[in-house]
Amino acid sequence: MNTLLNRYLNESLIKCNGNLLEQHGTNDPTELAYYLGITIIYEYLGNNNGLYINQNGFKFILVNNNLDYYDKRVIIAHELGHAVLHDNLNMAHLENNTYCSRDKFEYQANYFATNLLLPDGLENDIEFEGMTMGTDFFYGGNPC
Numbered sequence: 001m002n003t004l005l006n007r008y009l010n011e012s013l014i015k016c017n018g019n020l021l022e023q024h025g026t027n028d029p030t031e032l033a034y035y036l037g038i039t040i041i042y043e044y045l046g047n048n049n050g051l052y053i054n055q056n057g058f059k060f061i062l063v064n065n066n067l068d069y070y071d072k073r074v075i076i077a078h079e080l081g082h083a084v085l086h087d088n089l090n091m092a093h094l095e096n097n098t099y100c101s102r103d104k105f106e107y108q109a110n111y112f113a114t115n116l117l118l119p120d121g122l123e124n125d126i127e128f129e130g131m132t133m134g135t136d137f138f139y140g141g142n143p144c
Contacts, residue, residue: 020032021116027117032080032116033061033080033083036080038059038080039059039060040063040076041060041061041062041063042062042063042072044065045063045065046064049064049067049071049075050062050063050064050078051079052079052080052082052083059087061080063079073117074113074117080112081112081116082109085108086109
C-alpha cells in the first residue's frame with residue numbers, strides 16, 4: 001500500500017474517532033456502543049475475547065466475562081472499531097471466497113481502539129505487533 005493511501009486511511013480513522021468523541025462527549029467504548037445502538041453481552045466465550053455481530057440490523061458486541069475491567073474495555077473498543085468500520089462485512093464469506101486478509105480488518109479495529117482509548121498523539125509512539133501505528137498499520141496482506 002502506498003504512503004499516501006496509508007496516510008489517508010489513518011487520517012480517516014482519526015477523524016471518525018474524533019467525530020464520535022465530539023458528538024457524544026466521551027471516549028468510553030461502553031457508552032459509545034450504547035449511543036450507537038449496540039448491545040453489549042458478557043458471556044463465557046472460551047478462548048475468544050470478543051466479537052461483533054450485526055444480525056439483520058440488531059447489533060451486538062459479545063465480551064468474554066472472564067476478562068478484567070481493563071481488558072473488557074479494550075475488547076469493547078476493538079469490537080466497536082469493527083462496528084464503525086466494517087459493519088456490513090461478512091468475514092466468513094470474505095475468508096472463504098476471496099483473497100482478502102482478515103488481518104487487515106483486525107489491524108484497523110486495533111488502530112481504531114487505540115485512537116479511541118489513548119490520549120491524542122500517544123498512539124503514534126506505540127509499536128503494535130511489530131508495526132509502527134502511524135506508518136504500517138494498514139498492511140494486512142492482500143488489499144481488498
